[in-house]
Amino acid sequence: MSFPAFGEAGAxxxxxxxxxxxxxxxxxQQPTPAAMGQPMDPTQPxxxxxxxxxxxxxxxxxxxxxxxQKTTLWMxxxxxxxDENFVRSVWFGMGYQVNVKMIRDKFxxxxxxxxxxxFESPDAATRALQLNGQIIPNSNRQFKLNWATxxxxxDRSRDDRGPEFSIFVGDLGPEVNEYVLMSLFQGKFPSCKSxxxxxxxxxxxxxxxxxxxxxxxxxxxxxxxxxxxxxxGNRPMRISTATPKNKSGGGAPGMGAMPGAPGIGMYGMGAPxxxxxxxxxxxxxxxxxxxxxxxxxxxSGYVTEDELRSxxxxxxxxxxxxxxxxxxxxxxxxxxxxxxxxxxxxxQGYPIGNSRVRLSWGRSQNNS
Numbered sequence: 301m302s303f304p305a306f307g308e309a310g311a312x313x314x315x316x317x318x319x320x321x322x323x324x325x326x327x328x329q330q331p332t333p334a335a336m337g338q339p340m341d342p343t344q345p346x347x348x349x350x351x352x353x354x355x356x357x358x359x360x361x362x363x364x365x366x367x368x369q370k371t372t373l374w375m376x377x378x379x380x381x382x383d384e385n386f387v388r389s390v391w392f393g394m395g396y397q398v399n400v401k402m403i404r405d406k407f408x409x410x411x412x413x414x415x416x417x418x419f420e421s422p423d424a425a426t427r428a429l430q431l432n433g434q435i436i437p438n439s440n441r442q443f444k445l446n447w448a449t450x451x452x453x454x455d456r457s458r459d460d461r462g463p464e465f466s467i468f469v470g471d472l473g474p475e476v477n478e479y480v481l482m483s484l485f486q487g488k489f490p491s492c493k494s495x496x497x498x499x500x501x502x503x504x505x506x507x508x509x510x511x512x513x514x515x516x517x518x519x520x521x522x523x524x525x526x527x528x529x530x531x532x533g534n535r536p537m538r539i540s541t542a543t544p545k546n547k548s549g550g551g552a553p554g555m556g557a558m559p560g561a562p563g564i565g566m567y568g569m570g571a572p573x574x575x576x577x578x579x580x581x582x583x584x585x586x587x588x589x590x591x592x593x594x595x596x597x598x599x600s601g602y603v604t605e606d607e608l609r610s611x612x613x614x615x616x617x618x619x620x621x622x623x624x625x626x627x628x629x630x631x632x633x634x635x636x637x638x639x640x641x642x643x644x645x646x647x648q649g650y651p652i653g654n655s656r657v658r659l660s661w662g663r664s665q666n667n668s
Contacts, residue, residue: 371425376414376444376479387415390437396424403494412494413478416448444479464493465520467527468615468646470509470538472497481510484532489523491516498614509646511542511614542615542642592619592640593662596630599623600653608632611652615643631662 375387384400391398399418402411419425432445469481482495497510514520520541529536596608609621612632616639623630634640644659651657 370447371419371422372448373417373419373425373429374414374446374448375417376446376482377441377477378411378413378415379439379441380410382411384415387417391417391428393437394428394431396420396428412496414494463517464513464515465517466511466513466542467520467523468509468540468542468642469495469512469532470540470646471535472506472508472510472537473533473535474506474508476506476533478510481512481532484530485512485523485527488526489514489516489519491519496614498611500610507611509614540642540646589637591661592635592637593631593633594640594643595660595662596632596652597628597658597660598655599628599630599657600655601626601628603630603653605630608652611650612643612647615639615646633662 378387384402387400387402388398397420401416401418403414403416404411417428419428429445429447431443434443435441436443472481476497478495478497481497482492485495486492491514493513493515495510495512498507499505500507512523514523524539524541527537528539531537594612599608603623605621605623608623608630609618609632612618612621612634615634617635618632619635620633621630632640632643634643640661644661647657648659649656
């Protein structure tokens with residue numbers, strides 16, 4: 301992720317480097333003629349390691365990035381456990397001194413699926429780019445490398461504070477990964493910053509939806525209209541608005557938080573207030589504007605609260621998840637109402653466990 305995903309404004313990768321056999325691993329299935337992005341298999345088995353990732357060597361001296369002398373590469377499709385030290389140690393073992401800028405999810409703190417690697421010279425970066433598609437040492441993943449546009453790593457740290465404007469992307473096929481999704485949007489919208497596909501925490505399989513973030517609101521608005529129904533891989537995408545990742549308090553410009561949203565830790569670790577398990581209410585303009593609780597009906601008995609949380613955490617910050625024993629339902633409370641609205645709209649009928657859930661508004665604490 302976090303995410304993850306291609307970084308900040310002005311630091312997107314250039315058009316994907318073509319490998320033998322197309323984008324990604326050799327022999328990847330080619331998309332249908334209608335496809336806008338080339339599918340790759342995102343369901344490779346997770347790498348197994350006997351010990352924690354090794355600590356990397358000290359960072360090399362800071363490379364200079366001036367004029368057309370590019371020294372920075374984008375490195376994507378990183379496993380969640382990978383950090384700066386691991387990336388640095390990989391390149392150090394191959395004879396390169398590098399600086400690494402890991403892009404992290406602003407909520408979870410884990411990597412957003414990509415980073416930027418700065419080399420000592422343009423020649424070193426050019427040679428390193430030739431490793432695109434080869435196996436990363438100590439992993440069964442392939443290098444996913446591309447040129448990063450914009451300035452060096454120092455410039456990117458300044459962009460972290462900029463606003464973000466997000467869209468929800470649904471109906472993604474299992475062959476679509478973040479690299480493919482990002483390449484599709486970045487080719488049309490220069491301010492596209494990152495792409496994040498939500499995956500099952502156990503199997504690693506795509507859940508069929510994700511988020512794409514922009515630094516320019518006009519690009520976000522264009523994407524909402526121009527990319528609706530466009531093919532990514534073998535399926536047309538379903539597009540709607542999403543809550544930006546850096547939304548906090550007042551939120552990003554143009555997407556302010558709903559007033560009166562409940563704060564984090566409202567219920568602590570104890571039971572929710574009486575009335576919390578009340579009958580779900582239909583979503584309409586008369587619903588309490590301070591209600592941020594989503595009722596999840598039709599849950600199978602073996603779904604846990606942590607699993608339920610993982611399905612909804614991509615829509616926004618969550619304050620509370622509860623599954624009453626033996627009721628076949630659950631409740632997810634968000635910090636912001638907009639996130640709850642989006643979850644209800646986008647996850648209606650989504651398969652969780654062995655059944656499809658039905659969603660509506662849960663009883664607000666103000667109605668207790």
